[in-house]
Amino acid sequence: MGFPEENADEQPDAIQESFSADELLPEEPAVEAITMEDAQLKAVLEAIIYVTDEPLSLEQICTAIEQPRERVIELLEQLAADYERPERGLSIREVAGGFKMTTKPEHHEAVRRFVKNLNPPLKLSLPALETLAVIAYKQPITAPEIMEIRGVQGAGVLKTLIDRKLIGTAGRKQVVGKPILYKTTREFLVQFGLKDLAELPSLKEFQELARFDSEQPGASEPSGEAPRA
Amino acid sequence: MGFPEENADEQPDAIQESFSADELLPEEPAVEAITMEDAQLKAVLEAIIYVTDEPLSLEQICTAIEQPRERVIELLEQLAADYERPERGLSIREVAGGFKMTTKPEHHEAVRRFVKNLNPPLKLSLPALETLAVIAYKQPITAPEIMEIRGVQGAGVLKTLIDRKLIGTAGRKQVVGKPILYKTTREFLVQFGLKDLAELPSLKEFQELARFDSEQPGASEPSGEAPRA
């Protein structure tokens, strides 16, 4: 259970949890007071550093929280020290003349692995989406027919859709050249939350929605617009 | 001096200091043990919640840090509690069945100035919000049913809600005409900061409010506009 002792001394701050009991910690950590006002300032400091992508300069911070330079430096040091504790995964660093929040380098590998394993939502390029739409509504359909409808060449996207298991083959059409027929797959239904193809909304239904929707562009302005705060 | 006492007491009691150390420090902060391993896990947890754009589910986190559910819940609770402290400007909130880091609303004024890509206001009219409310409470529900409840003709603002990804389809109702069923989406939960649908107050609670309102003198507004928040 040994948390290294020296860490206790490094911490300048009262509010952090110092750990451990009697025996393990003979040296009482110095407890420092934090006023409500300091707490507020630190909170705002943390929030603005978090939301800003570019490093925040000392001047910007001073202006933002309306505090003298020395005070801000002190608060920044406290904040940075809080973040340096080993149970924190982030750090506030001074880079390029400003302060910036980043993940700690020692966790980059874990984060990268994690991001990679995230199940990304279904993302498709516009050509792929159009091709998938044409196949969904016109299946089974051949590649030349898809191109004919879309009015553009796009053999590449079929492969993408096949790789994603959203479409599969459905035999060949009995015309010159016997082109392959494509159809949507089970995975397609799963991805779009459909029980079967009959659940696909029809174009007519979709257009009716748009027609009745008073807030769609072109329709008359709705009354009683909600007030914005 | 004096960090408010109750904050000290809030700390889960790991290893409580059993002796009162010093006259000068009557409010000894409760001391919590943290092992090196816990520190590491908390750090990674913080880092991955920080980087991800979608709320992270418990399952995703368990898989990522290879820890049993109970352990992860415990760590998450600790982390969220750390963030709740008043000197923190960020918070870890449960939204749409996952965990997400955001700034705290109370600092919005200071933070807003530093936000480059401001959240686009959702700009929903009151009729759109009402339709959304009907769907949220009565889902899955068809367009005719929505019209019936709202006492208006036309499918209303469904397409707007679809375009904003606040509602989606939930199959078709097995009645004449097989109308499309609608339900709210995960994005709805995210946009409205809801943990899950169960977090919505029950309709019965509104009824109580409604009765109360009707007895309030001067509660009436001269128009059908939304009461300002």
Added chain:
Amino acid sequence: MSLPASDNGTLSSTPLNFHLDQYEGPLDLLLDLIRKQQIDIRDIPIATITSQYLAYLDKAREMDLDIGAEFVFMAATLIHIKSRMLLPTDPALRKEGENGEDPREELVQRLLEHQRFKDAAEMLQQKRIIEENVWSNPQMKHFISEEDTPGLDVGLFDLIKAFGEVLERVKSRPVYEIEDETVSVADMVLHVRSLLDEAKSDQPVFILRVMEQQRSRRAMICLFLAVLEMVKSQSVEILQADLFGEIALARGERFAEADAVPPATIEEEYK
């Protein structure tokens, strides 16, 4: 219920401050009338409300506003309730229950439900206000490898929308159709050129697919001859990725030289 403004039906003659187009439906209008006058929703003075409601419809008509059928239907409902309220209670019925059923009950329930959803909408709006005042700054982009191509986050309605847009485009597309019976080799040279122009430089155009789009024997022959001409003049290359694979066309060395195969010359040769 004492209403300062109301003295029994004459209220309808006092023009209320209507914004005539603000009501989404009759329930909205009724609720507003009730709220403005601080009427107890469970004990609506139906005669007063009915005349006010009808006055509203009249006024709307005067102003030539489009009144939906649902407003008219509600007027009928109100009049019906009013007439039932006026009927003397059947003494036989009175023996059974206390008052019999209140003719207003169903309307009251609908109004209450409507009010609940209005309140729910307001609650959502407040929640949204909070969300508009907090920000998140995820850093995923630093951890996503380059090869993950960004794309659209796609849902079911994106699919139908895309399909609708494709069909729209078909309608508005200028049809590059060659009259089958008059088509020439030169036309086909131009056609192949335009196909290669449209295709990305690294994307092949499959001969077979172009062939399939032709609707007459003459067009197919012209296409075939055109391809041969273009190969000869090095404006296209023929590619075959693997044995028995599909034969494709790609831009040749002299593709850029538009007059590598002067149409007029070809026209002459194939006369």
